[in-house]
Amino acid sequence: MILVTGATGQFGKSVIDFLLKKGISSTNIVALVRDEEKAAALKDYGVNLRTGDYNNYTSLVTAFTGIEKLLFVSGSDIVKRSGQHQNVVLAAKEAGVKHIVYTSFLAKDETENSPLWIVAESHLKTESWLRESGLDYTILKNTLYMDLVPAFLGESVVETGVIYLPAGNGKVGAVLRSEMAEATANILSSDNHAGKIYQFTSNEAFSYHEVAQHLSDITGKAINYISPTANEYAQTLTGYGVPADYIGLFTGFAVAQANGELELVGSDVEQLLGRKPTSIKSFLNQVYSTSK
């Protein structure tokens, strides 16, 4: 039995889709959900539903009972995440889970000095808890979802012709969420991944200078990239009424990229997929080709 947490979220749902496509029977898949009403599509597939909340240890022990392999999708509440994740690892151990596959985080700087420490801290703690658990574990060090690039560009990027982001000349090896999910499904449905740490990053990293060039080519409009200071950027976003939490995260990712922290490339995803992951040029073409 494989249990997928975060199954009502985009990553977890996509992993279940790929497991089913690979021929894993829905009766061998369990989806952990907080709210069964959000899981109608999973129910239609015939996937087993179990309810549980990372905040509720007992609910997790009950949900994890009888599970061999657990895909632990990291939670979305950055403030409460450390305690939640400790609950998941301890509950898995108590319930007798054999192997946990965990979606972690990828950046060069894994210290408090990183502008992404607010995101990284709970992931790094979770990696330690997994190592200490005595269970088999596989750590997926996930880069930025490429799907998020349009959010960094802003919805009016083609109209304004400006990319405004404090990412300097830094690069990121972003990968599509669905391709990370497919690679994860391939790990869950095969053996010999215990003790391994995979870097879920692309073969090539890109900068926002390159994004601007691709967007200009795709749309036929001049798109310029301006890299303000982090303070200027935060002030501008504040002026547009963007909530402080979002500003913190967007600035953190952009500054980490400017510092070269996200410029990590590798072939793990390519090997797991059996093909190169989608390039930024191809992704931008899919998203913006109708904006000509």
Ligand SMILES: NC(=O)c1ccc[n+]([C@@H]2O[C@H](COP(=O)([O-])OP(=O)(O)OC[C@H]3O[C@@H](n4cnc5c(N)ncnc54)[C@H](OP(=O)(O)O)[C@@H]3O)[C@@H](O)[C@H]2O)c1
């Ligand atoms: N690599 C990246 O660029 C990137 C970007 C954003 C996030 N992430 C991380 O990757 C994870 C998966 O991404 P995603 O796109 O699938 O996010 P998502 O769509 O927001 O899904 C998050 C999932 O976690 C579940 N969840 C949240 N809190 C929970 C709790 N207390 N107990 C049980 N389940 C809980 C949610 O359940 P509900 O449906 O009930 O809310 C949802 O199913 C995120 O949660 C985050 O940790 C990575």
